Amino acid sequence: MLYLIGLGLGDVKDITVKGLEIVRQCSRVYLEAYTSILTVGKEALEEYYGRELLLADRDMVEQQADEILKGADVSDVAFLVVGDPFGATTHSDLVLRALNAGIQYRVIHNASIMNAVGCCGLQLYNFGETVSIVFWTDTWRPESFYDKIKKNRDMGLHTLCLLDTSAHLKIYEPPRYMTVAQAAEELLEILQNRRDRDTVCVGLARIGAEDQTIRSGTLQELASCDLGGPLHSMIISGHLHPLEVDMLKLFSGPERLKTLKMTDSSTYVS
Amino acid sequence: MLYLIGLGLGDVKDITVKGLEIVRQCSRVYLEAYTSILTVGKEALEEYYGRELLLADRDMVEQQADEILKGADVSDVAFLVVGDPFGATTHSDLVLRALNAGIQYRVIHNASIMNAVGCCGLQLYNFGETVSIVFWTDTWRPESFYDKIKKNRDMGLHTLCLLDTSAHLKIYEPPRYMTVAQAAEELLEILQNRRDRDTVCVGLARIGAEDQTIRSGTLQELASCDLGGPLHSMIISGHLHPLEVDMLKLFSGPERLKTLKMTDSSTYVS
Known part of the structure; x- marks a missing residue:
């Protein structure tokens, strides 16, 4: 067997x-x-x-x-x-x-991360297709994952982004694990309009471990946060239910807390 | 704590x-x-x-x-x-x-069923929004879940259908659990055109248990199958990768096996 x-x-x-x-x-x-x-x-x-x-x-x-x-x-x-x-x-x-x-x-x-992400308070039922975000190189900067995120958001769905682990490549250098900050940087480069930049995102690190860390905020905020060691993943939110907003508030930084306290969840959907 | x-x-x-x-x-x-x-x-x-x-x-x-x-x-x-x-x-x-x-x-x-469904061989990355299928009554026959399945399929994504458990209702009768056959019947009633009727679906029962049962086939085939005791759930497939087709063949009935052996996976996408 x-x-x-x-x-x-x-x-x-x-x-x-x-x-x-x-x-x-x-x-x-x-x-x-x-x-x-x-x-x-x-x-x-x-x-x-x-x-x-x-x-x-x-x-x-x-x-x-x-x-x-x-x-x-x-x-x-x-x-x-x-x-x-x-x-x-x-x-x-x-x-x-x-x-x-x-x-x-x-x-x-x-x-697995596919169901454990529910711990941030976003309903698993409301996730669309999962995407992977890869390390860009000087000559290879794929943006196709953004189209999937966009489609999900247009339907009000959240997107789980699995972040690159070069660990799986047969390369003769130490494994690299993409951080939430690096993924947020790539997305910010892709995004052009101000509105999408205010989308509520969630950074997750070491989910299921004693020292798991969850942080909600805009891409800009996540781009400058340090969530510690691997593995990281990220969620781009879709339409937020009030209870989801309440849960995300638990994981927002002090400066973000004020904004997230607004009760109209539609504010967070572009 | x-x-x-x-x-x-x-x-x-x-x-x-x-x-x-x-x-x-x-x-x-x-x-x-x-x-x-x-x-x-x-x-x-x-x-x-x-x-x-x-x-x-x-x-x-x-x-x-x-x-x-x-x-x-x-x-x-x-x-x-x-x-x-x-x-x-x-x-x-x-x-x-x-x-x-x-x-x-x-x-x-x-x-949870949200990630364990991967055991049927369909890639979790390729699932869209999850839907719930509820028991119809004489006067209440919601079809909204079908629109979500349709949207997922239009994007080539699989749909996990969670089936009604009236167990959660405060009613004074024994709990009822919807079977794959009942869910397939409801979907067949909603569907009008022949093409969608040939969509590859997967019925799952008691996933994770010793006697778990998985059966792939058309809605018509699933409507007449008995997968045994609760809980049941069902998947409506989207675009199928060749490896996904190979896995689903493991769970198809003898009469279906022949059809699924075709190597062109696009045959199964309406």
């Missing part, structure tokens, strides 16, 4: 009881090491699980899946993924390879 | 290790009993946690929140929610009441 097990978002104890029991009885345990990161390292996980973890980078999952699946028809192999196992396409690929090899699979779900 | 703890989707062991440790040390533990259900009952949870659970129905959470929060400034109170705590609006309300009373809060996240 191939077990795809979500680790959740924070530390070693965010795995489910069911997931932990399975990890402890599998013959091999892989840790997917490229789509996301926990706030703790591989060593902390190994100590808590009492198991050696085999790191699986993107190359291994995509090109040496047979090695991961070896023997999984007669014994149990666990494949650990930060968040929930079905956030990234390549895990569908692993499932299909397993089934083709006659290996059954099972998914142990957990929280 | 007020702890809002997600229980995940399946059974007693889908709580996280962190959540379980907190439940066992809190002075009072409430179980939110109206937005969703686990496949196991309150008694099974009580036995596994080794704690008495106080049922909190909608009335209690909305009108007697003070009772839930009593003493939470000096001791720890846990509020358990099936799935993740931030799926339903009323929990934002509880958080705001707590803060107004000088009580700190903390969220322990878990999987």
Whole structure:
């Protein structure tokens, strides 16, 4: 059996009881090491699980899946993924390879950024398509994500922006994680009109971890804030329900608090 | 401290290790009993946690929140929610009441249907706004959810349909849970043209549980399928990536398999 097990978002104890029991009885345990990161390292996980973890980078999952699946028809192999196992396409690929090899699979779900963002008070029902914001280079400055944000906003929907983690690239330099401030800078460069610049945005850092940080404000405000270590993500709000406004006030800076206290939520929709 | 703890989707062991440790040390533990259900009952949870659970129905959470929060400034109170705590609006309300009373809060996240649907192979990034499908009565037949599905499809996005649980209504009859077949029937009544009727849909039942069931097919096929006990939800697909098609094939009936084997995924987009 191939077990795809979500680790959740924070530390070693965010795995489910069911997931932990399975990890402890599998013959091999892989840790997917490229789509996301926990706030703790591989060593902390190994100590808590009492198991050696085999790191699986993107190359291994995509090109040496047979090695991961070896023997999984007669014994149990666990494949650990930060968040929930079905956030990234390549895990569908692993499932299909397993089934083709006659290996059954099972998914142990957990929280991922896709649902945990609800903690900022914006209703998950009111999110449109998720977008990714990537690091610009001197010659590559894609703006396509902005069109999706615009479409969502035109329908009154919030947009979750997943920020670039160059960690998944096969490059020989330390991983880079885009911060909320960097993402806000890129968006500000794209935006031309004053009105959109006042859109209420939410910066989120290390959601699910002890030191998670949420900050609401305009792009300008987020561009100058420091939310600390990775991972960061950002939300561009759509139409705000009064209760959503009340929740966002919790996460606004002192100077912003005054503005957000206005009761007419439509003020925040361009 | 007020702890809002997600229980995940399946059974007693889908709580996280962190959540379980907190439940066992809190002075009072409430179980939110109206937005969703686990496949196991309150008694099974009580036995596994080794704690008495106080049922909190909608009335209690909305009108007697003070009772839930009593003493939470000096001791720890846990509020358990099936799935993740931030799926339903009323929990934002509880958080705001707590803060107004000088009580700190903390969220322990878990999987919810909002992210666990990824297990059917459709990419979470490609979902648009989520809709709710409600039980029609003789005099009340809302169709507004269809407009949202249409908008999503026009943009090539999938739509997650959450199906009615009359369990949350204050009625003096047993709770009713809408099945995928019932939801498909309602949609078929709304749809007029043949083309939309061929849209690839996915029925999901008891996601995260041992006996979870996923079935892909047309609305007509789903309208005549029996996916078993609650909870059910449904996805109306948008543009399908080839890998998504491969995953959905896993969950199609024998007669559908043939059609889905076509490699041109655009066939499935109206």
